[in-house]
Each structure stands twice: as structure tokens, then as C-alpha cells.
Amino acid sequence: MTALGFVGTGRLAQSLAQALSRAGYDVAAVANRSAGSAERMAASLPECRAMSAQAVVDACDLVFLTVPDSAIAPVTASLTWRRGQAVVHCSGATEVSALDAAAGAGAMTGGFHPLLGFSGIGETPLAGATVTVEADPPLLGMLEDMLAALGCRLNRLPPGKRALYHAGAGYGAGFIHVLMAEIAGYWREWDGSEADMLAAMLPMARATLDTIERGGIAATMPGPISRGDAGSVAAHLDAMAGMPDRGAFYRAHSLRSVDLALAAGRIDAEAAAHLRALLTRPSRDAE
Ligand SMILES: NC(=O)c1ccc[n+]([C@@H]2O[C@H](COP(=O)([O-])OP(=O)(O)OC[C@H]3O[C@@H](n4cnc5c(N)ncnc54)[C@H](OP(=O)(O)O)[C@@H]3O)[C@@H](O)[C@H]2O)c1
Known part of the structure; x- marks a missing residue:
């Protein structure tokens, strides 16, 4: 043996x-x-x-x-x-x-x-x-x-x-911790506890993973960008005035969401261009 x-x-x-x-x-x-x-x-x-x-x-x-x-x-x-x-x-x-x-x-x-x-x-x-x-x-x-x-x-x-493969794999592990820490930062704005945030968000996150497994990445992506809802995105950005770190992180993820929504045919090229312009316009985050 x-x-x-x-x-x-x-x-x-x-x-x-x-x-x-x-x-x-x-x-x-x-x-x-x-x-x-x-x-x-x-x-x-x-x-x-x-x-x-x-x-x-x-x-x-x-x-x-x-x-x-x-x-x-x-x-x-x-x-x-x-x-x-x-x-x-x-x-x-x-x-x-x-x-x-x-x-x-x-x-x-x-x-x-x-x-x-x-x-x-x-x-x-x-x-x-x-x-x-x-x-x-x-x-x-x-x-x-x-x-x-x-x-x-x-x-x-x-x-x-290997280095590239390993960098990407981080999004399936440690960077999930980063996303949860980011949400906890939002909840702190109204004194929401991390425990309450996790109790609320983990079922949604687990359901999201299940949905991706069943239906694929782009086609099942939820959220305002997948619906072409520029009004909600503008409201999010306005709410982040004075929060430069939060705003930059939100914008980077939202721009990738626009790519996915377009790839899945959930929004058309015109809606994608409108959302991208909104997300890349001079930031009010630092105000
Ligand atoms: N942990 C993970 O989640 C994970 C996941 C995937 C891959 N890996 C990979 O698995 C490997 C080991 O990681 P790990 O997390 O198991 O590390 P670890 O818990 O830090 O264990 C490393 C072990 O190696 C020993 N060691 C250090 N230098 C040594 C040497 N010169 N000669 C003999 N033993 C030595 C350490 O001894 P002491 O007790 O004296 O410190 C320790 O027992 C790494 O290549 C890592 O990238 C880890």
C-alpha cells in the first residue's frame, strides 16, 4: 500500500x-x-x-x-x-x-x-x-x-x-466576509447590530447561492439594476453622500451588475448606458 x-x-x-x-x-x-x-x-x-x-x-x-x-x-x-x-x-x-x-x-x-x-x-x-x-x-x-x-x-x-486562480477563489471565501462586513457598516448607520444583520442577511445570501446553482449567474441576479431601476440606484448614491469608501465599493459592484444584467438581456443597451453614466458621474460621496 x-x-x-x-x-x-x-x-x-x-x-x-x-x-x-x-x-x-x-x-x-x-x-x-x-x-x-x-x-x-x-x-x-x-x-x-x-x-x-x-x-x-x-x-x-x-x-x-x-x-x-x-x-x-x-x-x-x-x-x-x-x-x-x-x-x-x-x-x-x-x-x-x-x-x-x-x-x-x-x-x-x-x-x-x-x-x-x-x-x-x-x-x-x-x-x-x-x-x-x-x-x-x-x-x-x-x-x-x-x-x-x-x-x-x-x-x-x-x-x-495558480496566483490568478487563487486570487479569484478568494471571492468564494474570504471576500464573502468582506461583503458581510460591508453590510454591517450600513446597519451601524441606524445602530443595527451585527447579530441582527447576519440573522436577516444570511438566509437571503444562502437562497441567492441556491438560485445561482439552479439558474446560473447572470440570469438569476436580483436587485434594482437587473430591473433597470435607475431611480433606486440614484437614491442609493444620494444616501451615500459623505461616505466616499462606501460609495466607491457600491459603484464598483453596481457597474459589474450592469454588465451582468445586460448579458442576461434583463436591460437593453440604452438602460445600461444610462446606469453606467449615473454610476460614473462625478461623485457626491466626498461631500
Ligand atoms: N488553512 C486553509 O484554509 C488552507 C486551505 C487551502 C490550502 N491551504 C494551504 O495548505 C498549506 C498549509 O496551510 P495551513 O493553513 O495548514 O498552515 P498552518 O496551520 O499554519 O500549518 C503549517 C504547519 O507547518 C509547520 N511548519 C512551518 N514551517 C515548517 C518547516 N520549516 N518545517 C516543518 N514544518 C513547518 C507549522 O509548524 P508549527 O506548529 O511549528 O508552526 C505548522 O504545523 C499552505 O500551503 C496553505 O496555503 C490552507
């Missing part, structure tokens, strides 16, 4: 190792900069041992390098790899070439980036998630089998696109 190892036993490694072990994989060896975390992770897995990073590389067929992004290249270069073994990192933004020191020694290298947030609070379930894989055969086949066993969906990415 393929022996799996982890170098770096942080948030992602803990959830991934548990899921792989439950799926029948042999997570045989783990290493970490501070030993306590590796000992705890090894103790939570059947037949797994904590050891040095080099001993993990020597003992395992496939090594997950689950260290912070900035440590991937230096840790790879500090270890001795062998022909035929495999090493993957789990960073979304870092190119697979960060593992070149291992590739130079004949190891197969790849990227294995779960599109999930691992908070370290309990185990993050992987089943149902998408994992972006960058690898060539035969490593690709090994990772495809692994994803099937984990119940994950495979997404392929060509070399050279």
Missing part, C-alpha cells in the same frame, strides 16, 4: 490526514517544525509515527508538504528526495515549480489544493469539496484515485495560473 507522509501538521494536514486514513490510506509518518503537534497528529492516526522531515521523506511514497507557502521551496530544498517518489504541496497560489529541488532528484511533483477553508476548529469535512490538481501521469492517476476515495471533485489547472 502507498505510504503517505505529511511534513507540516497544521490546520489543513490534520483534516486531510484524518480523511485519508478513514478512506483506507496508510498515513504512515508525519513531521513538524515543533514536535508536539506532530506527536499529537501521529497519535490520532492508526500506525502513524512522528519523526524528522527527512525520515518522513525516506519512509513515504507520497509526501504532502503542508507547510506555509513561504516555506515550501526552502523545506523542499533542505530535504533529500529519491527517484520515483512523489511530493505535492497544498498551496493555491504557489507554483508547483517551488518543488523543483525534489523534481531535480527524480521525484514526481504536483499541486493539491482543496477549495475549502481549514480553520483548525475541529475537522473540516472534505467530502463534496473540489480539489484543484496540477500533476502529470502517473502522479495524476494516484491523485485522481485519492479524490474518488475522498468523495471530492477534481479540478485541473495548467501551470502558470
Whole structure:
């Protein structure tokens, strides 16, 4: 059976190792900069041992390098790899070439980036998630089998696109936090609490995601811009007089909404031009 190892036993490694072990994989060896975390992770897995990073590389067929992004290249270069073994990192933004020191020694290298947030609070379930894989055969086949066993969906990415891909992925995760913080800012204008705001907005946000899943992005977009309602948009902008930050954020999102409404045929070119003029006219935000 393929022996799996982890170098770096942080948030992602803990959830991934548990899921792989439950799926029948042999997570045989783990290493970490501070030993306590590796000992705890090894103790939570059947037949797994904590050891040095080099001993993990020597003992395992496939090594997950689950260290912070900035440590991937230096840790790879500090270890001795062998022909035929495999090493993957789990960073979304870092190119697979960060593992070149291992590739130079004949190891197969790849990227294995779960599109999930691992908070370290309990185990993050992987089943149902998408994992972006960058690898060539035969490593690709090994990772495809692994994803099937984990119940994950495979997404392929060509070399050279990781930073752009990762920047975009932020809109499905951390930037949702930014949107919620923006709404909380509006609610503070009338002393509305964040708890009340979330209780009100989360059901609408969840329903919006469901609608996108059923009907697509552009066609299902709600709101005044999708109805060509320039009067409401003008009222929004007037209400933001004296709020330059809020106004700039609103205008940027609204201009993208005009593009979507036009693409979906919800508004015509004339209505789109009128809305764009409204949204780009000299701002009263700073008044
Ligand atoms: N967390 C997420 O939501 C998430 C999602 C997708 C992808 N990823 C990717 O997964 C990778 C790991 O992220 P993470 O969130 O799991 O990080 P993390 O929780 O900070 O864990 C990193 C682990 O690496 C260890 N480490 C640091 N430098 C090391 C070194 N030189 N040698 C050996 N171990 C070292 C740390 O040890 P100490 O205990 O001593 O600090 C820590 O246990 C990153 O590439 C990240 O981009 C993370």
C-alpha cells in the first residue's frame, strides 16, 4: 500500500490526514517544525509515527508538504528526495515549480489544493469539496484515485495560473466576509447590530447561492439594476453622500451588475448606458 507522509501538521494536514486514513490510506509518518503537534497528529492516526522531515521523506511514497507557502521551496530544498517518489504541496497560489529541488532528484511533483477553508476548529469535512490538481501521469492517476476515495471533485489547472486562480477563489471565501462586513457598516448607520444583520442577511445570501446553482449567474441576479431601476440606484448614491469608501465599493459592484444584467438581456443597451453614466458621474460621496 502507498505510504503517505505529511511534513507540516497544521490546520489543513490534520483534516486531510484524518480523511485519508478513514478512506483506507496508510498515513504512515508525519513531521513538524515543533514536535508536539506532530506527536499529537501521529497519535490520532492508526500506525502513524512522528519523526524528522527527512525520515518522513525516506519512509513515504507520497509526501504532502503542508507547510506555509513561504516555506515550501526552502523545506523542499533542505530535504533529500529519491527517484520515483512523489511530493505535492497544498498551496493555491504557489507554483508547483517551488518543488523543483525534489523534481531535480527524480521525484514526481504536483499541486493539491482543496477549495475549502481549514480553520483548525475541529475537522473540516472534505467530502463534496473540489480539489484543484496540477500533476502529470502517473502522479495524476494516484491523485485522481485519492479524490474518488475522498468523495471530492477534481479540478485541473495548467501551470502558470495558480496566483490568478487563487486570487479569484478568494471571492468564494474570504471576500464573502468582506461583503458581510460591508453590510454591517450600513446597519451601524441606524445602530443595527451585527447579530441582527447576519440573522436577516444570511438566509437571503444562502437562497441567492441556491438560485445561482439552479439558474446560473447572470440570469438569476436580483436587485434594482437587473430591473433597470435607475431611480433606486440614484437614491442609493444620494444616501451615500459623505461616505466616499462606501460609495466607491457600491459603484464598483453596481457597474459589474450592469454588465451582468445586460448579458442576461434583463436591460437593453440604452438602460445600461444610462446606469453606467449615473454610476460614473462625478461623485457626491466626498461631500
Ligand atoms: N488553512 C486553509 O484554509 C488552507 C486551505 C487551502 C490550502 N491551504 C494551504 O495548505 C498549506 C498549509 O496551510 P495551513 O493553513 O495548514 O498552515 P498552518 O496551520 O499554519 O500549518 C503549517 C504547519 O507547518 C509547520 N511548519 C512551518 N514551517 C515548517 C518547516 N520549516 N518545517 C516543518 N514544518 C513547518 C507549522 O509548524 P508549527 O506548529 O511549528 O508552526 C505548522 O504545523 C499552505 O500551503 C496553505 O496555503 C490552507
